[in-house]
Amino acid sequence: MPSKPPAPITIDAVYAAPGYLFRRMQQIAVSIFMEECKAFDLTPVQYAALIAIHTHPGIDATRLSAVIAFDRSTLGSVIERLQAKDYVERKPAPEDKRIKLLYLTKSGAAILREIIPAVERAQARMLEPLxxxxxxxxxxxxxQLVDLNNEASRVPLRAEDALEHLGKAG
Amino acid sequence: MPSKPPAPITIDAVYAAPGYLFRRMQQIAVSIFMEECKAFDLTPVQYAALIAIHTHPGIDATRLSAVIAFDRSTLGSVIERLQAKDYVERKPAPEDKRIKLLYLTKSGAAILREIIPAVERAQARMLEPLxxxxxxxxxxxxxQLVDLNNEASRVPLRAEDALEHLGKAG
DNA sequence: CCCAGATCGTCAGTATACTGTCAATCAACA
DNA sequence: TGTTGATTGACAGTATACTGACGATCTGGG
Known part of the structure; x- marks a missing residue:
């Protein structure tokens, strides 16, 4: 039996590749989210940040980045935008001058309540064809796959570990 | 029986949401790709563009954006980078002065052959935990999901339609 | 107490990804 | 033929996403 010839170099092979399907599905998911939530002017990442801050009031940016699996460098600008919209407040931590603690404002809590139905519609629409x-x-x-591949991308901490010092877990 | 209470506003709900899983898996996929291919200094999108140009020599940028499901605005800079690395050539189309046709250079074809094994390792690693x-x-x-959701995101043309005038399909 | 190492937020730099707009060009119809 | 409408590539503007570096700060060992 001759050995298998090398895979042909064709775009069709790309269409069936996991990486392509994951990228494409992410595009579609963002598009659906933005469409359902366009009345709120919130991106998926900004929404995740609001939810996380709501769940863990007083969290700092580094731990937040671990909780929502979001790069720490980029998170600064995300928080800035949420601050500019008056959804989030930053207060210096009294016991550690490096840290700024994050809290939702009244507006932030309000928009979170209002946007939830739209987000749920978006999530449902993503899977609707199946x-x-x-x-x-x-x-x-x-x-399973995300969980088992967790250490493959540079998110510094697992969410549970990140929260150890927050008085919320452990 | 009382009606179901509204879903709690918690980050845990986000972790199980399709949008979160798709975003996270895309992060992981890119990370694995970059790790396996770091010797080649090619991003997943640049790789897809090279493959597509190889499959359809003389394609123009608009059709290329449809073939790889990539936004036309961003594609300009992607092609520029591929041109700077001497992997891609642009020639003005004789019959339409608006269009610039895309071709692989010898270097482009060579790096494509060399990078394929690394890309296949990356694709395999993404699914390995399952x-x-x-x-x-x-x-x-x-x-299925990507196919049935295809019109949900703004990719102007389906790949087959995009190729109709290229003498490759239809 | 002092200093080495770790951590925090920030910034610069690069690369997607999208919306919207624009001039140049082409195609097609009146 | 002349003009309207569509298409092409380019650009501006915004928002992720990552690497690497930096000063300020904290912490632990000696």
């Missing part, structure tokens, strides 16, 4: 059973299967496999 | 049967299931569902 049969219900297939949605469950896909989400189960994606959860 | 059992083989689950990998197939996941890729099947992702293909």
């Amino acid at each position: 049969k219900p059973a297939d949605r469950k299967t896909l989400m189960g496999l994606m959860s | 059992k083989p049967a689950d990998r197939k299931t996941l890729m099947g569902l992702m293909s």
